[in-house]
Structure formats: C-alpha cells, structure tokens
Amino acid sequence: MNHNIFRPIFDYFGFFYPGAYMTVLFFSFFMTLPIMIFASKRFNMSLRKMVFLPLVIVPSALVFSKIFHIIFEDMRQIYMDGLRENGISYLFTVMLNPFKPGHVFYGGLFGGFLAGAIATLIVYPHNRTAFLKTADAASICVANGLWLTRIGCFLEGCCFGRPSELFGIRFPQGSKTMFLLYQLDPEHTNLFTDTQPIIPTQLIHSFSNFVIFVFLLKLACSKSPKNPGYISAVFLLSYSATRFLIEFLRFDPRGSFLMFSTSQWISFFLFIGGWKLFQKTKTEKA
Numbered sequence: 597m598n599h600n601i602f603r604p605i606f607d608y609f610g611f612f613y614p615g616a617y618m619t620v621l622f623f624s625f626f627m628t629l630p631i632m633i634f635a636s637k638r639f640n641m642s643l644r645k646m647v648f649l650p651l652v653i654v655p656s657a658l659v660f661s662k663i664f665h666i667i668f669e670d671m672r673q674i675y676m677d678g679l680r681e682n683g684i685s686y687l688f689t690v691m692l693n694p695f696k697p698g699h700v701f702y703g704g705l706f707g708g709f710l711a712g713a714i715a716t717l718i719v720y721p722h723n724r725t726a727f728l729k730t731a732d733a734a735s736i737c738v739a740n741g742l743w744l745t746r747i748g749c750f751l752e753g754c755c756f757g758r759p760s761e762l763f764g765i766r767f768p769q770g771s772k773t774m775f776l777l778y779q780l781d782p783e784h785t786n787l788f789t790d791t792q793p794i795i796p797t798q799l800i801h802s803f804s805n806f807v808i809f810v811f812l813l814k815l816a817c818s819k820s821p822k823n824p825g826y827i828s829a830v831f832l833l834s835y836s837a838t839r840f841l842i843e844f845l846r847f848d849p850r851g852s853f854l855m856f857s858t859s860q861w862i863s864f865f866l867f868i869g870g871w872k873l874f875q876k877t878k879t880e881k882a
Contacts, residue, residue, distance in 0.1 A: 597750060597751055597753065597765075597767060597768065597771065597773075598616065598751055599615055599616050599751065599752055599753065599771070599772065600613075600616070601616050601751055602616055602619045606619075612695075614695045615752060616748055616751035616752045617699075617745065617748035617749060617751065617752040617754070618694075618695055618748075619748065620744055620745055620747060620748030620751070621699075621741075621744075621745050621748060623744065624740065624741035624744040624745055625650070625654050625741070627737075627740055627741070627744070628650045628654075628737040628740075628741070629647065629650070631733070631736055631737045631740060632646045632647050632649070632650065632733060632737065633646075633647070634816075635729075635732070635733030635736065635816070636733075638816055638817070639729040639732065639733060639816075639824075641726065641729055641730070641733070645719045645720070646730070646733060648715075648719070649712055649715055649716065649719075649730065649734070650737070652711050652712065652715040653708045653711050653712045653715070653734070654708070655694075655711075656707040656708055656710065656711030656712075657704035657705070657707045657708035657711070658694035658699075658704065658707075659692055659694070659707060660703040660704060660706055660707025660708070660710075661699040661700050661701065661703040661704035661707065662691065662692050662693075662694065662696075662698060662699060662703070663692075663703055663707075664700035664702060664703025664704075664706070665698040665699055665700045665703065666691065666698075668700060668703075668858045669698070669700065671698065675690075675691050678690060678691070679691065700859075701742070701745075702859060702862045705738065708734070708738075709734075712730070712731075712734055713727075716730045716731075724824075725824050728823075728824035728825035728828065728877075729824045731825060731828040732816070732822075732824065732825065732826070732827035732828050734828075735812060735827055735828045735830075735831035735832075736809070736812045736813060736816060736827065736831075738831070739805060739808045739809035739812050739831055739835070740809050742801075742802075742805035742808075742809075742835070743802045743803070743805035743806035743808075743809055744802075746798045746799070746801045746802035746805060747798070747799075747802050749798040749801075750796060750798035750799055750802070752772060753767055753771045753772035753773035753774075753776070754772065754773075754776070754798075755797060755798050755801075755846065756773050756776070756777070756794050756795075756796070756797060756798065756846075756847060757794050757795025757796060757797035757800075757845045757846055757847055758794065758795055758845055758846070758847040759781070759784070759792050759793065759794050759795075759847070760793055760794065760795045761793055763795055764792070764793025764794050764795055764796075765793060765794065765795075765796045766790040766791055766792070766793055766794075767790065767791045767794070768790055768791075769787070769788060769789055769790050769791075771791070773791055773794070774787065774790075774791050775787075777791050777792075777794070777847075780847065794847065795845050795847075797842055797845045797846050800842060800845070801838075801839075801842050804838040804842070805835070805838075808831065808834045808835060808838070811830070811834070812827055812830065812831060815827050815830065822877075823877040823878070824877070825873055825876070825877040826874070826877040826878065828870075828873060829870050829871075829873040829874035829876075829877055829878075830870075830874065831870075832866055832867070832869060832870025832873065832874075833867060833870040833871060833874060835866075836862075836863040836864070836866040836867040836870060837863070837867060839859060839860075839863045840860050840863040840864065840867070843856075843857050843859055843860045843863070
C-alpha cells in the first residue's frame with residue numbers, strides 16, 4: 597500500500613531504491629541461506645553444495661520470472677516497441693532487468709527449477725535421493741519467499757482482488773492500484789479519492805503461504821523420517837490448490853485462456869505433477 601516504505605533506508609546509505617516489492621523479494625533471497633544451512637543438517641547433505649545452489653537458482657528465477665511476465669501478461673508488443681526504439685541495451689536495462697517491475701512467480705519457479713535441477717545433477721551425478729532432498733530444501737525456501745513477497749505485493753499495490761464492500765480494503769489516491777483499477781473499471785474508479793474497497797488477495801495469499809511454510813518446516817523437523825521428495829510433493833499440492841482458488845478473487849490484468857487464468861492452468865498441471873510425486877514418495881519405504 598506504500599511503495600516508498602523502505603526508501604528512507606536506501607536513501608540513508610545512498611543506494612538505488614528498487615521499490616517495496618523488490619526490496620522484500622531480495623530479502624527473501626537472503627533468507628534462503630539459513631534455511632539451506634538448516635536443511636543440510638536435517639537432510640544430511642553437504643553444506644557447501646547446498647549453499648552453492650541458491651547462487652545458481654536465484655539469477656535464473658529472476659530472469660524467467662521476467663520472461664513469463666512478458667509472454668503471459670500481454671506485454672510482448674510494449675517491450676518489442678521499446679526494444680526497437682532503444683536498441684539492444686533495452687533488453688538488459690529494462691526487459692530482463694530484475695530490479696524493474698514485472699515478475700511472475702511461476703516463471704521464477706520454472707527458471708529456478710531448471711537451473712537447480714541442472715546444478716544438482718552436476719553436483720550429485722546419478723543420485724536421485726540427493727536430487728529429491730535438494731528439492732525438499734528448495735520447497736521450504738520457496739514457501740518462505742512466497743509469504744514474504746506477497747506482503748511486498750500489498751505494499752506495491754499489485755496483484756489486488758475484486759471490488760468488495762463486504763471484505764475490502766481501500767488503497768490510497770495516487771497509488772499504483774488506483775491507476776490499474778482505473779484501467780479495468782473506469783466507471784467506478786475516482787482518480788481523486790481512495791479506491792473502492794477491494795479484496796486484499798495479496799494478504800490472503802501471504803497468509804496461506806505462511807501456513808504452508810510452517811507446515812513444511814514441521815514435516816522437516818518431524819521425528820518420523822519422510823521419504824525424499826515428500827516435502828516437495830506437499831508443497832506442490834498445497835500451493836497449486838490455494839493459488840488456483842485465490843485466482844478467482846484476483847482482479848488485476850493477467851493472461852487467460854477459456855474460463856481460467858494462465859496461473860490457474862499452470863496450477864492445475866502442477867497439482868497433477870505434485871499428486872504423482874506424492875503417491876510415489878508416500879508408498880516408498882523411508
């Protein structure tokens with residue numbers, strides 16, 4: 597709700613201010629270190645190798661989250677026009693610049709998984725158990741990052757929900773939410789007052805992701821050992837299901853196909869993959 601909430605800290609040290617969302621996002625990346633240290637001990641994995649993985653995963657996740665933003669949120673023409681007007685430098689300064697607005701979680705998940713899978717196969721060649729344990733550790737990191745970054749979405753004013761007098765929050769006049777809402781519903785949006793009450797889907801999503809994060813930690817700390825890959829399966833099932841449902845409350849512009857949004861279609865197939873992994877890891881002997 598306040599894009600500049602962290603600006604005084606950056607101004608004090610003379611740093612470039614990337615915005616509320618990006619500040620929280622990069623903070624969540626720093627939080628992967630203690631989680632990886634915990635996971636390496638809990639899953640009996642090499643600390644050096646586990647800590648190395650985020651250095652590969654994070655940049656790839658950022659780049660692919662921008663790519664998905666361009667492809668699936670109807671931004672192709674806008675960016676192509678910018679590329680023609682500004683030259684090849686625009687590709688790196690704006691289109692794929694991780695500090696610029698415009699990120700899609702599923703793009704980051706895909707890019708991070710791709711980079712993490714390749715890195716893990718190199719670090720642990722022909723070791724399926726190590727691959728699944730690494731995926732379990734990464735799932736805990738992602739769940740932690742998700743509940744944090746959705747708070748960043750709320751502060752930034754993106755990813756908002758549908759208008760609702762029953763369960764809504766007004767965003768301030770001049771906010772990013774107000775201008776986006778005006779594009780979607782100009783007849784009911786006044787540019788000179790606060791917005792009409794809208795569902796705070798960012799906070800709902802943050803809460804659901806926090807619950808998932810705590811539950812995954814509980815599974816990791818359980819005295820009864822879980823099969824490698826079990827935690828990952830639980831994450832895929834729980835996140836895809838909650839994301840699918842929360843998408844019905846979203847109102848900001850995104851891509852869609854038939855009656856579902858792009859994120860809902862991805863959630864659907866992700867749930868199927870998570871269910872297959874869950875069935876497999878549940879039946880194996882720990």
